[in-house]
Amino acid sequence: MFLQLGFIPTLVVSSAQVAKEIFKTHDIIFSGRPVLYAAKKLSYNCSAVSFAPYGDYWLEMRKIVMLELLGQKRVRAFQSVREEEVKTLIKTVTSISTSLNYSGVVNLSELMVTLANNVVCGVAFGKKYNGSYYDGGDSENNGKSGGIRELLHETQNVLGGFCMADFFPPWLTWINKFNGLERRLNKCFRDLDNFYDKVIEEHYHHFDPNHNHNQTKHIEDVVDVLLQSLKDFLNCTNLEVKTGSNQVEQNEDTPGMVQRRKLNLPPGPIRLPIIGNLHQLLGNTLPHQTFGRLSHQYGPIMFLQLGFIPTLVVSSAQVAKEIFKTHDIIFSGRPVLYAAKKLSYNCSAVSFAPYGDYWREMRKIVMLELLGQKRVRAFQSVREEEVKTLIKTVTSISTSLNYSGVVNLSELMVTLANNVVCGVAFGKKYNGSYYDGGDSENNGKSGGIRELLHETQNVLGGFCMADFYPRWLTWINKFNGLERRLNKCFRDLDNFYDKVIEEHYHHFDPNHNQTKHNEDVVDVLLQLQRDPNQALKINNNQIKGVITDLFIAGTDTTSASLVWIMAELMMNPEAMKRAQKEVREVANGKGFVEEIQLSKLNYIKLVIKEGLRLHPPVPLLVPRETTEFCRVKGYDIPSGTRVFVNAGEIGRDSNHWEKPNEFWPERFLESSSSSSIDYTGKHFELLPFGVGRRGCPGINFAAVLIELTLANLLCRFDWELPNGMKRQDLNMEEVFGLTMNKKIPLCLVAKVVDF
Ligand code: HEM
Secondary structure, eight states, rough: EEEEEEEEEOOOOOSSSHHHHHHHSTTGGGGGGOOHHHHHTTTTTTTTTTTTTTTTTHHHHHIIIIIIIIIIHHHTHHHHHHHHHHHHHHHHHHHHOOOTTTOOOOHHHHHHHHHHHHHHHHHSSSSOOOSOOOOOOOOOTTTTTHHHHHHHHHHHHHSSSOOGGGGGGGGGGGGGHSSSSHHHHHHHHHHHHHHHHHHHHHHGGGOOOOOOOOOOOOOOHHHHHHHHHHHHTTTTTOOOOEEEEEEEEEOSOOOOOGGGGGGOOOOOOOOBTTTBTTHHHSSSSOHHHHHHHHHHHSSEEEEEEEETTTEEEEOSSHHHHHHHSSSSGGOOOOOOOOOHHHHHHTTSSSSOOOTHHHHHHHHHHIIISSSSSSHHHHTTHHHHHHHHHHHHHHHHHHHOOTTEEEEEEHHHHHHHHHHHHHHHHSSSSSOGGGGGOOOOOOSSTTTTTHHHHHHHHHHHHSSSGGGGGGGGGGGGHSSHHHHHHHHHHHHHHHHHHHHOOOOOOOOGGGTSOOOOOOOOOOHHHHHHHOOOOOOSSSOOOHHHHHHHHHHHHHHHHHHHHHHHHHHHHHHHHHHHHHHHHHHHHTTTSSSSGGGGGGGOOOOHHHHHHHHHOOOOOOOOOEEEEEEOOEEETTEOOOOOEEEEEHHHHHHTTTTTOTTTTSOOOOGSSSTSTTOOOOSSSSSSTTTTTTGGGGTTTTTTHHHHHHHHHHHHHHEEEEEEEEEGGGGSOOOOOOEOOSSSEEEEEEEEEEEEOOO
16 A cells, blocks of 8 residues: 655555565565664664665674674573573562562563563673663662663653654754754763763773773673674774874764774864864865865874764875775765755766765766767767867957957856757757757856856855755755755756757657757667666666766866866966967868867877866865775774865875976976876876776766867967956966866957968
């Protein structure tokens, strides 16, 4: 039977036959657990078995529980605990039945609870804790206020009670503030947590040969077993608890018992309560510059707390190498960010999918079918046509009186990159309004697709407080306008994509009157959708997610690179002269460099490398998130740590680069020491496209477009600064966003060169 409980689609199974079909055929699919409000908190962010999401982590934890705690051998080992408790029960019943006070009436309900609690206590902790949890449960206050039995009773009640927020979207959890549930839950959690801390502390002594614990020999209990596996895992000879300036005891928000130990975290600035180091990030400088400055003080592996988020910042090639050579998989997660989640159709595209089988399949599709060398070559005509249009536009502006010859290269580069990605993705340009499917011409005006993509970049790249706090705080976005902007963006993009997909259905209809066209990305994805041999069945939302990926990851990055490279060439006339000489020789009097001739351009490639070194368009890469606990350079890195690799800082590290702040393409010439360094992720000194499994898959796509465009801008025109401006007056400031753009648009005068 199907029901809708609040916002939650709900299935109720009420016969053996249906249960059999489900669990014989679809057991894995039905093995997830919902994230329930109280259970999440009390199970330490779903880190135990019962509420862990189905997956590798749950499998490991269940293995531990089955092997070490609940397997037959272990159950047998606790025989004496059970027998002792049942004997105590019998004694109690006997004494009540013979006592005059109780007139022989036994409250079996109460006694069964006591029995079960005592057995679990004995098995879990090696002794009964009947007392108050304030003193670690040692005093005797059987069932009275402040007692452990009472605390467990309250925990059961909180877990079992009706919670409105479990049936509505996460932002509605604020309701629990008013109905008292949050207060009760927090109190329960705090009391349990304090009690557990004391129990664990007591158990540490069982491992310490020097501790005078005057213990009687005891059966190994559950806490002993878990501490032993932690000890084995950490390969420690003792469970010494370290102390130091940057060590925290982690007990929530990061799955796994390992985090219950004091961690030896990398150095970092002092954290303030609640905001951690967020205030440092919100200063006047840009995040990669702030991180750069802090890393000079705290080192190339630095730990911060941004709001509630443990954060690692990597600022040297050496640390990046250690991480991505040794722990690439652990560092291949992505955090779930508020705006990215919505705009990537619930992380269903490549860039924000969590690391795992689904991401692997989607990335394979994107690499094989959309961004691989063969496919990139197939789109040569789209690129050449767009670069020719660009040259025509610049020519017409430079000869027109209206514009006094001044070309806004920043704007033209965005148009170029958008048009190329549109051509590749949809088979045609959509410059118009998204209300009519983008067909009318309203280049960049209100309601236009370019404007919509621009707003999408802004929403994605803006600062979102909820990305640094627990999920229930996302209601903030209702008040600061982000949610409204995000929903509008999503709706408009979604409507537009629907129309584009609808149009593409006709390409598969033999009766539809079509003109011949090149196969575009939407065609390829729709074909895969119909392919019965395709392992991953992709739906329309996934197709939309992939298209968003191409636009968001591929347009601004490419245009920003071109703008920065042109700006650097304007600042360095010698390099400009040398680059122009090369392209004009290769063009051989034709006035246009074709793609096939790009392989002859050597110096241009060095210019691009140098531009990307000084101005990586995504200077902190796309944030990663660790999927497990690991150690780097002797430091503990907890699971769920957000990771920024400061490619901007690494590219200007004076330990690796001579004259690091100078634009000097010659550093990559064959005769020099940096000649072998390229940007494909093999050399950790230069990481504009990222690194490892999650490195940029669009590298070929971007490289060929940047080379072709730059070559032709330099071939066809001589460039000058407008209005008598001097080189040193050219503003090279950066502006914060998803992509690091030049703050002031690059406006230059183009002089057409005759061929
Ligand atoms: C100059 C141009 C470009 C630069 C500098 C750039 C840079 C990056 C960076 C730094 C990352 C994150 C890598 C990491 O986490 O290690 C990335 C990821 C990505 N890029 Fe690019 N990119 C560019 C162009 C493109 C293009 C043209 C496309 C597609 C048309 C593209 C598609 C992607 C995708 C899908 C991802 C996510 C990969 C994943 O998470 O598995 N990029 N890019």
